[in-house]
Amino acid sequence: MPLEQTIASVRLPDPGLREAARHKMDFKTKPLGSLGRLEDAAVRLCQMQNSLEPALARRSLVVFAGDHGVAAAGVSAFPAEVTPQMVHNFLAGGAAINVLCRQQGISLRVADLGVNADFAPHPQLIDAKVRRGTRNFLVEPALTREETRQALEMGIMVFERHIAAGHPDIVAMGEMGIGNSSSAAALIAAVCGRTAAEVTGRGTGLDDAGLARKQAAVARALDLHRPDPANGLDLLSKVGGLEIAGMAGFALAAAAAGVPVVLDGLISTAAGLVAAVLCPAVSHWFFSGHRSVEIGQAIALERLGLVPLIDLDLRLGEGTGAALAINILDAACRIMVEMASFESAGVSGKS
């Protein structure tokens, strides 16, 4: 579907089911509210799946990959060649996300939105390349408007053509792209009205000098382009990334199809934030998988109204935090389905 049609198709999860789901949860044999945020998650999943017996049997995770022109400015602890190398590693099955997806029964695909390399066809690889890397946004806009739209629609295509056929109960997004935490920081600063220093972190491991260089780069990009915080296409084209735009499109398409979306760390949360600029209703379909050590993520999550499910000091990306969180969401569903109610268990309630 074209972008506008996808945006128009995103509905709010069924508000009518909220009360019934809450009621069912409150009559489980446990003190009221004692499962904390799992209860909210279970109620939300009931609404999203339009069922009082939610299930997460079919799970799908897509790693979106793309290169960044800004990587040339020394904003990352790693050289840009690592992006294609890690794509090869995903396809060979040796990366952390491969292991976690296998372990949690999640089907894994890799979508190439704009890696600066060519790949041989592979059953797990989705070719969604718009161009080989973005331009350096310290000099010029990262993408043209047309390229930005293409990347968003490639993300929509990834969901519709490659993921939707598996009838997923939930999807998650991860990413790989050297330099992409600078792009994510710039997007979050622009949307949330924050300074570069407030949103920029150490990425995969910058030292103090590297961090100062990265903060200066983000500040310069914002100053140079002054992206419109209310215009998703403007934001993405000026300081975005191809994989970030792809994730935003993917999230919109999943929400339009009524499928919950688990965000991972800083980058996918920035993509979710831009998707919410394009379509505010989309955030009702999001869960935040994990708390990133990157400071910008918390600012984006606050705007999206989300609290991460886990906090393990992960800073790997790839979707690892989202993959781990799916198991927590699965536990929430099973409470709704498998746990006894006061009536069925013959336990007296609160006296």
Added chain:
Amino acid sequence: MRPAPILPELSLEPAGEPRLPDRAALAARLAGIRPLDPAAMAEARRRLDQLTKPLGSLGRLEEAVVRLAGIAGSADPDIADKCIVIMCADNGVVEEGVSSCPPSVTAAVAGNFTRGLTGVNVFGRLAGSRLRVIDIGIRTEPPEPGIHRQRVRSGTANLARESAMTESEALRALAIGIGTASCLKQAGCRMMGTGEMGIGNTTTSAAVAAVLCGQPAERMVGRGAGLSDAALERKTGVIRSAIELHRPDPADPLAVLARLGGLDIAGLAGCFLGAALERLPIVIDGFIAAAAALVALRLAPACGDFMFASHGSAEPGARLVHDALGHRPLLDLDMRLGEGSGAALAFPLFDAALAAYRQMGSFDDARIEAYRPQS
């Protein structure tokens, strides 16, 4: 009534317990706890650093892997077989109106563990964990099969008036926990979780934790299963005056446990000690299990290295107790169910950590020469 079927997840190895007639016997036993194996930990650290990821980027999962190696004494730790021990007991202090539930709920919920209907059953099944439900001091008779009856006494005395139990009863409860760990180890268990059921046990655990942490009662007391403001006030007052009445020496954890604790807490403290003796990793559930862990830590400081904190309970004292334990919880979901539910929910994270450790490619395999920090 037809007896309920025994669930496959229920662990029914025979019970046994060491004889601990006095403090000297306990001290002698605890002297057997050996520290973590530094060579195994160094080897695990070395292997983690070769995997295709930025150094340390799996965060606290990496710390868990290293400690699991140190506990097992091997860079290939095995935690496949897991069991959650649920200590169930009644507390005399409920006479003071400190709980929103009647005491009959203890026996009823203990029975529900054996029917597979509770929160810990649901999460335990998801994690592939066994459960071992122990009646260490329920007041009434839970009729269900599948509960290990190792009752020290039928509920404790009311700690607002007298010592909750005698020292020899506390020692017996510790011995039951220690015996449980060794019997599980023999049955193949490689990771333990802790859970409890006992109406009134947020009061006993808050009292024990307040003394051991040197904190006033009001900083340790929460609403438990759902108290009103007035009831919270009453609960705090009961704990404050009980501490005043017994004045236990904070440096004497056994006395604190006997006067202010509960049999469930004592049994779990024994599990923590036993896990360290058997070199099993043991996962702390919520506030009550954390209070028991603190008793164990004060009895034998070396046992702390064998513990993992699963979740930051919504009970306000939990953070203070975790700080005293020196463990940061893996999950923080505002849960306050108890039962071992948090421990069960955290189990898959350890499996995930070990899966990444064992199955990820190394830089050599992946021919990634450049995934090293640039200078």
